[in-house]
Amino acid sequence: MGTKPSKGWNRKDWVSLAPFGLNQQHPNAYREILEAVWENRDSLGYAWRILSGGCCDGCALGATGMRDWTLSGIHLCAVRLRLLRLNTMPAMDWRVLEDVAPLLDLGEKPLRQLGRLAVPMVRQKGDKGFRRVTWEQAIAVIADKLRQTDPRGLAWYLTSRGLTHEAYYAHQKVARFIGTNHIDTSARICHAPSTTALMSTVGCAAATCSYTDWIGSDLVVFVGTNVANNQPVAIKYLHYAKKAGTKIFTVNPYREPGMERYWVPSVAESALFGTRIADDFFQVLPGGDIPFFYGVLKHLIENNWLDRDFIARRTSGFEALEAQTLRLRWEELERGSGLGRADMLRFAEAFGKARSAVFVWGMGITQHRYGSDNVRALVNLQLARGNVGRPHTGLMPIRGHSGVQGGAEMGAQPSAYVMGSPVSEENAERFAEVWGFRPPDWKGMGAAEMILGAERGEIDTLWQSGGNFLDTLPEPDRVYDALARLRLRVHQDIVLNPTMLAGPGETVVLLPSRTCYEQRGGGTETSIERRVIYSPEIPGPRPGEARDEWEIPLLVARQLDPEGAAKAFPWKDTGDIRAEIDRVCPTYRGIAKLKQKGDNFQYGGPRLLADGFRTSDGKGHFSAVKLTREQVPKGKFLLSTRRGKQFNSMVQDDSDPLTGARRDDVFMAAEDAARLGLQSGETVVLRNEHGRFRGRVKVDRIQPGSLQVHWPEGNVLVPSETLDESGVPNYNALVEASRR
Numbered sequence: 001m002g003t004k005p006s007k008g009w010n011r012k013d014w015v016s017l018a019p020f021g022l023n024q025q026h027p028n029a030y031r032e033i034l035e036a037v038w039e040n041r042d043s044l045g046y047a048w049r050i051l052s053g054g055c056c057d058g059c060a061l062g063a064t065g066m067r068d069w070t071l072s073g074i075h076l077c078a079v080r081l082r083l084l085r086l087n088t089m090p091a092m093d094w095r096v097l098e099d100v101a102p103l104l105d106l107g108e109k110p111l112r113q114l115g116r117l118a119v120p121m122v123r124q125k126g127d128k129g130f131r132r133v134t135w136e137q138a139i140a141v142i143a144d145k146l147r148q149t150d151p152r153g154l155a156w157y158l159t160s161r162g163l164t165h166e167a168y169y170a171h172q173k174v175a176r177f178i179g180t181n182h183i184d185t186s187a188r189i190c191h192a193p194s195t196t197a198l199m200s201t202v203g204c205a206a207a208t209c210s211y212t213d214w215i216g217s218d219l220v221v222f223v224g225t226n227v228a229n230n231q232p233v234a235i236k237y238l239h240y241a242k243k244a245g246t247k248i249f250t251v252n253p254y255r256e257p258g259m260e261r262y263w264v265p266s267v268a269e270s271a272l273f274g275t276r277i278a279d280d281f282f283q284v285l286p287g288g289d290i291p292f293f294y295g296v297l298k299h300l301i302e303n304n305w306l307d308r309d310f311i312a313r314r315t316s317g318f319e320a321l322e323a324q325t326l327r328l329r330w331e332e333l334e335r336g337s338g339l340g341r342a343d344m345l346r347f348a349e350a351f352g353k354a355r356s357a358v359f360v361w362g363m364g365i366t367q368h369r370y371g372s373d374n375v376r377a378l379v380n381l382q383l384a385r386g387n388v389g390r391p392h393t394g395l396m397p398i399r400g401h402s403g404v405q406g407g408a409e410m411g412a413q414p415s416a417y418v419m420g421s422p423v424s425e426e427n428a429e430r431f432a433e434v435w436g437f438r439p440p441d442w443k444g445m446g447a448a449e450m451i452l453g454a455e456r457g458e459i460d461t462l463w464q465s466g467g468n469f470l471d472t473l474p475e476p477d478r479v480y481d482a483l484a485r486l487r488l489r490v491h492q493d494i495v496l497n498p499t500m501l502a503g504p505g506e507t508v509v510l511l512p513s514r515t516c517y518e519q520r521g522g523g524t525e526t527s528i529e530r531r532v533i534y535s536p537e538i539p540g541p542r543p544g545e546a547r548d549e550w551e552i553p554l555l556v557a558r559q560l561d562p563e564g565a566a567k568a569f570p571w572k573d574t575g576d577i578r579a580e581i582d583r584v585c586p587t588y589r590g591i592a593k594l595k596q597k598g599d600n601f602q603y604g605g606p607r608l609l610a611d612g613f614r615t616s617d618g619k620g621h622f623s624a625v626k627l628t629r630e631q632v633p634k635g636k637f638l639l640s641t642r643r644g645k646q647f648n649s650m651v652q653d654d655s656d657p658l659t660g661a662r663r664d665d666v667f668m669a670a671e672d673a674a675r676l677g678l679q680s681g682e683t684v685v686l687r688n689e690h691g692r693f694r695g696r697v698k699v700d701r702i703q704p705g706s707l708q709v710h711w712p713e714g715n716v717l718v719p720s721e722t723l724d725e726s727g728v729p730n731y732n733a734l735v736e737a738s739r740r
């Protein structure tokens with residue numbers, strides 16, 4: 001193994017001699033570029049300035065302009081290109097909202113394509129639509145309602161796409177100024193289990209390594225994630241990792257085609273002949289990760305492939321875990337994981353003999369009712385091999401939205417203030433000293449709990465900045481009913497979505513926001529590898545009366561308590577907010593100096609935990625997590641939800657170029673299809689006590705006994721109330737499948 005990629009072309013990793021993967025199913029990057037040009041043809045200059053000057057508002061891999069800090073060369077992907085139009089489209093005609101009836105069946109994509117929200121609007125119960133109001137009137141309506149609301153009934157939700165630290169910081173501070181800790185972001189619906197597990201095992205909730213650690217590591221393992229779809233430029237990093245001798249494993253119920261082979265458009269060799277990505281696949285059952293990781297650990301112990309010295313010096317809790325692991329029988333591990341003892345040995349041998357390994361994981365393991373334990377089980381393996389703090393080792397929760405890492409760290413979460421300081425009396429006092437008001441000291445609700453709280457009548461007001469609960473949370477009918485009970489909903493956003501059209505309990509207010517590129521004074525975001533990056537304000541059109549994202553909640557705070565707000569929020573622009581973050585949050589010290597395109601710093605440096613863990617005793621904590629096993633009654637399937645050609649709930653195309661699947665396809669193993677007498681393309685109906693889904697069979701390479709459907713369409717089958725300890729819904733379900 002070398003730590004530097006070889007320069008020559010390497011035929012053994014080519015996919016095919018047919019140039020550009022002609023006649024193979026894969027994304028066509030050149031067509032995506034042409035489509036982006038066509039979509040943005042009325043504002044090409046502005047689109048170019050955003051791409052070349054701003055940070056990416058897509059996933060959290062992180063880029064400044066079209067460059068990054070991992071490789072030289074272009075950093076650009078179809079995800080970013082397809083999001084571009086959100087930033088360049090002109091204002092919608094607000095009159096279409098005067099009667100919402102014709103809009104109700106349109107769905108998310110046509111609503112989004114109507115254009116940017118441009119003026120404040122209000123809808124009262126009984127109105128057939130929204131009426132245009134001034135900003136002063138809109139803020140007065142909100143403030144009036146909030147004066148009548150117990151702060152414990154007020155919930156606040158922020159999306160993770162395109163919002164900057166400055167906006168998160170302002171929103172969570174205003175929410176706490178008003179008196180609530182019910183504050184959450186879409187980041188937590190994805191990775192709250194990672195935060196919970198990492199805090200309890202290693203004491204920090206961020207990736208411990210950098211992307212450069214992938215290149216030249218002996219082994220990089222992807223668990224429950226498909227970076228080819230969600231963070232496409234990561235595949236370019238893997239192309240070069242392979243050239244440096246790195247082996248790549250994936251652990252997933254489905255053999256994702258994009259993780260198997262890919263044509264990287266900005267690398268000539270790969271663009272022409274493709275790159276074989278994963279060296280081995282471990283197709284676990286949904287929910288089979290813990291038994292699989294236990295099986296791997298059992299082999300590590302039995303073959304003495306452990307780093308005993310690291311375990312003795314740097315960790316605690318291994319004896320209990322070792323005893324528990326050795327008690328487990330192979331049969332139960334095989335039944336639970338869906339894989340054989342030999343598969344676990346194959347993984348364990350490669351992993352146990354690797355001098356370095358990085359684990360990268362996504363929502364395939366976090367969005368489970370035991371998502372936090374899934375992550376703890378994965379951390380066990382890395383601690384057992386001493387794979388933290390050294391070059392080419394680490395733990396990396398991979399995140400799909402640009403604001404995912406920073407949003408939580410700015411305090412937009414229900415159980416922690418800024419930088420993960422737990423909600424408590426002591427910390428409330430500490431923040432009272434710096435903020436001049438005492439934030440509440442009780443633990444708030446997460447997003448899924450907010451809707452359950454609304455059902456129970458405990459939540460009566462919801463402020464959403466971005467976000468689309470109807471298309472993201474389980475059991476949409478229940479979500480609709482809960483939304484329609486709320487006395488006040490405030491939707492602050494750049495475009496329209498179906499959640500805004502749910503009937504008002506009493507009042508719904510729409511407030512038009514500016515994008516991160518339109519924000520005065522620019523803004524900052526944090527990438528997966530903890531790089532805090534400055535994105536400047538980009539000159540260009542500013543639609544209608546939209547206002548800066550961070551400024552809008554302040555208008556309400558000032559109306560509610562002018563004197564208190566003047567002291568708490570003395571900001572004129574985002575530079576003032578960064579100066580405050582710099583003072584309040586030691587981890588982000590230096591953020592005040594970020595002023596120009598490309599300005600950045602990586603907090604903690606390239607690697608965390610080299611000198612010690614950040615737990616209270618400085619040790620890495622092993623966790624003897626409970627062995628899970630999904631009980632699947634005869635005739636039922638384990639259903640998981642998956643992403644296609646989409647960005648979160650924004651579906652971009654009806655078919656996924658990576659898999660060829662249409663939105664209503666049901667991924668099914670050949671032997672299951674044969675047992676049901678079904679063939680690819682035939683209708684299949686999935687049902688359970690929560691709902692019914694009619695789709696088409698797609699026979700594919702998925703673990704028998706499991707099915708996959710696209711998210712959010714599959715949410716009709718997903719239970720609302722099965723939450724992980726961190727509050728994340730279990731986006732999996734037991735279903736029956738039949739022809740009708």
Ligand code: SF4
Nearest residue numbers: 056058059062077233
């Ligand atoms: S990989 Fe992520 S950060 Fe990079 S361009 Fe694509 S969406 Fe943006």
